[in-house]
Amino acid sequence: xxxxxxxxxxxxxxxxxxxxxxxxVPERVLLEGVPFHAQRDYQCGPASLAMVLQAQGAxxxxxxxxxxxxxxxxxxxxxxxxxxxxxxxxHIPFRIAPNFDSLLTEIAAGHPxxxxxxxxxxxxxxWHYAVxxxxxxxxxTLTLHSGMTAKRSVAFSRFDATWARSDRWAFVAxxxxxxxxxxxxxxxxxxxxxxxxxxxxxxxxxxxxALVVRYSGSAMGYFALGNARHANxxxxxxxxxxxxxxxxxxxxAVAWLNLGLLHREQxxxxxxxxxxxxxAALPGPWQQPALExxxxx
Amino acid sequence: MMNTLCxxxxxxxxxxxxxxxxxxxxxxATPGAGLIxxxxxxxxERSVEDRARIHEILARDxxxxxxxxxxxxxxxxxxxxAALSDAEAARMADQLDQLPAGASVVGALFAVxxxxxxxxxxxxTDVYPFTR
Numbered sequence: 001x002x003x004x005x006x007x008x009x010x011x012x013x014x015x016x017x018x019x020x021x022x023x024x025v026p027e028r029v030l031l032e033g034v035p036f037h038a039q040r041d042y043q044c045g046p047a048s049l050a051m052v053l054q055a056q057g058a059x060x061x062x063x064x065x066x067x068x069x070x071x072x073x074x075x076x077x078x079x080x081x082x083x084x085x086x087x088x089x090x091h092i093p094f095r096i097a098p099n100f101d102s103l104l105t106e107i108a109a110g111h112p113x114x115x116x117x118x119x120x121x122x123x124x125x126x127w128h129y130a131v132x133x134x135x136x137x138x139x140x141t142l143t144l145h146s147g148m149t150a151k152r153s154v155a156f157s158r159f160d161a162t163w164a165r166s167d168r169w170a171f172v173a174x175x176x177x178x179x180x181x182x183x184x185x186x187x188x189x190x191x192x193x194x195x196x197x198x199x200x201x202x203x204x205x206x207x208x209x210a211l212v213v214r215y216s217g218s219a220m221g222y223f224a225l226g227n228a229r230h231a232n233x234x235x236x237x238x239x240x241x242x243x244x245x246x247x248x249x250x251x252x253a254v255a256w257l258n259l260g261l262l263h264r265e266q267x268x269x270x271x272x273x274x275x276x277x278x279x280a281a282l283p284g285p286w287q288q289p290a291l292e293x294x295x296x297x
Numbered sequence: 298m299m300n301t302l303c304x305x306x307x308x309x310x311x312x313x314x315x316x317x318x319x320x321x322x323x324x325x326a327t328p329g330a331g332l333i334x335x336x337x338x339x340x341x342e343r344s345v346e347d348r349a350r351i352h353e354i355l356a357r358d359x360x361x362x363x364x365x366x367x368x369x370x371x372x373x374x375x376x377x378x379a380a381l382s383d384a385e386a387a388r389m390a391d392q393l394d395q396l397p398a399g400a401s402v403v404g405a406l407f408a409v410x411x412x413x414x415x416x417x418x419x420x421x422t423d424v425y426p427f428t429r
Contacts, residue, residue, distance in 0.1 A: 042400035068377060073367030076398025080385035081377065088380045116399055119423040121416060124409050126424060129399040149426070158420040166397065193335050194382035220342070224335040254341065258332045285341045286333070 014140060015160045021101040022137075025108040030134035030143060031055070034112045036150035037062050044147060045069050045077025048114050048129040049085055051145055052173045055112050058089050076127060079116065079169060084198075086173045092195040092207060094180045094188060098168030100160065102182035103142075104135055109181035111172040115144075118165035127166070177206035185215035193224065201231030212244075219249035226258060238262055246278075253282035257290050264297065273297055336383075353383040356390035363393050 034055040039047040046065035053060050069077045069085040086093040096102040096113065106113050113132040120126040133151070134143035140156045163170075172180050176195070179188060188211060196204035208225040215221055226241030239262055245255035260275035276297070279290035357378050364374045381389065389396070417428040 045399050048399075067370055067373050071364070071367050071369065071398060074398040074400070076400030078389070078393065078396040078398050080381055080389050080396070082399075083382075084377065084380035084385060088376065116397070117423070118397070120413055121409075121422060124413070125397065127397040127399045154423065155420060158423055161421050162423045190339065193339055194385075197336055197382065198380050220335075220338070223338060227332055227335050230332060254333050254338045261332050289333075 013160075014157045015100040017104065017137075018101050021105060025104050025135075025137070027138055028134070028136040029108050030151075031107065031110060031112055034131065034133045034145065036145045038148045038150075042075045043070055043077075044129045045082055048131050048145075049082065049173075051131045052112050052114055053086070053089055053091060056091060056173060056175055056178075058091060058175075060089050077129070082114065082129070083171060086171075087195050087198045090199060090203060091173045091175055092191055092204075093171045093173050094183055094191045095169075095171045096180060096182055097184075097187075098170070100156070103132060103170060105182040106172050106180060107132055107135060111174065111180065112145075113170050113172055115163055116166040116169040117159075117162040119162050122165060125165070128162075132170075176204055177210050179207075179210055179214055185211070185218045185221065188215075189218065189220055189224065196224075196228070201228045204228055205232055212241075217248060219245045219252050219255065222248060223252065223255045223258070226255075226262075230262065235262065235266060239266075251282060253279045253284050253286040253290070256282070257286045257293070260290065261293060264293065269297060353387045356383075356386045357381070359390040360386055360393070363389070367393075 034051055037047040037050050040062075043062070043066060046062050046069055049065050049069060050060060050062045065085060068088065069081050071077060071081070083093040083095070096106055103113055103115070115130055115132050117128045117130060118125045119128050128147070130144045130146035132142055132144055135141065135156075136143075136153075139153075141153045142156060142159045144152050144154060144159075146152050174180065176192075192204055192207045192211060195207065205225075205228045208221065208228045212218060212221045212225055222241045222245035226238040226245065229235075229241055230238035239259065242255050242259040242262065245252055246259065249255070256275050256279035260272045260279060263269075263272035263275060273294065276290050276294045279286055280294055360381070361374050361378050364377060365371055369377065378386065413422055413424045414428065416422040417425050
């Protein structure tokens with residue numbers, strides 16, 4: 001029985017770090033600025049959220065978070081609502097890539113990471129949220145604010161065994177304008193877009209500005225920045241951003257379309273026609289709206 | 298009486314709902330309308346099908362009802378659902394029962410105490426802190 005369990009779950013092995021990560025992160029890190037909240041009953045979700053949000057300067061306590069994220073029928077908190085609650089408090093939840101390199105890179109960058117673990121075996125799961133706040137490469141340990149214990153030290157191998165059972169689910173919660181250290185442009189962009197849907201263009205503008213500074217080749221990033229600037233009444237800035245988007249990616253029909261619509265709104269018919277013609281020349285879902293806008297010019 | 302009423306009302310309500318959500322879901326940018334939003338552009342880029350988009354929109358009503366059934370304060374439900382992304386709302390609607398809920402409950406596990414004790418000592422699990 002036990003043998004079959006071990007075969008099913010695999011053995012606890014120490015996760016390997018890439019050479020690049022080893023070079024980048026310090027030997028040991030401990031984020032002292034992350035407050036600890038011991039969980040009450042089954043409320044490791046709200047407690048973990050309070051820790052990461054307060055670490056970023058948000059004024060929110062566990063008692064406020066419980067009715068916002070705790071699910072009485074499940075006696076726990078589910079992953080989508082953990083992310084959603086971060087949005088409600090004006091911060092952007094970025095899921096990080098499911099590996100040790102991303103985890104340690106974020107901690108080294110000063111970002112506490114909410115991790116989901118199954119502390120037990122898949123057959124009798126004990127799902128748990130904790131906040132990773134430090135590590136020691138020499139001792140091969142991770143430091144967690146977890147459950148009732150602050151700064152709990154866990155071997156990399158044991159932690160990875162429990163983390164792997166949630167498919168290494170983890171996220172950082174950052175104020176708009178800050179970006180994760182480990183993430184690529186595409187998932188970062190989606191995370192900001194999801195935040196913008198909830199909190200609006202004014203709140204997300206700093207995040208888009210930061211995104212195009214970090215990923216200056218992201219045409220979609222410039223497109224999103226153009227939209228956010230336009231929604232905030234900055235037509236000139238929006239025009240520049242859309243122009244950047246099509247400069248990065250001349251085939252990006254939707255950026256040509258918005259550039260044309262913006263020129264039309266400004267009464268610049270000649271430039272509007274030029275941009276809309278470019279959009280209409282590209283096959284895809286934006287061809288039809290571009291043709292209609294041209295016809296109405 | 299109630300049944301007959303429902304029989305006539307339901308199709309009406311469904312039509313109204315679908316009609317009001319379709320423009321948001323599918324066809325953006327009629328002439329005179331504003332710019333294409335980033336969210337619309339991302340969905341088009343990832344070629345999310347229209348059917349999936351309508352599903353995502355309807356999902357929010359579904360999730361609201363499920364949250365109330367799970368004991369969430371009805372006054373909180375709207376704000377909780379509003380903070381979900383479309384994809385998250387769809388995931389909640391489809392599989393809320395199967396989603397793992399972080400809670401760290403150990404109580405029900407007493408029957409398998411010995412097995413977990415051994416796996417704890419082997420460093421495969423992290424159920425009993427006293428094993429270290």
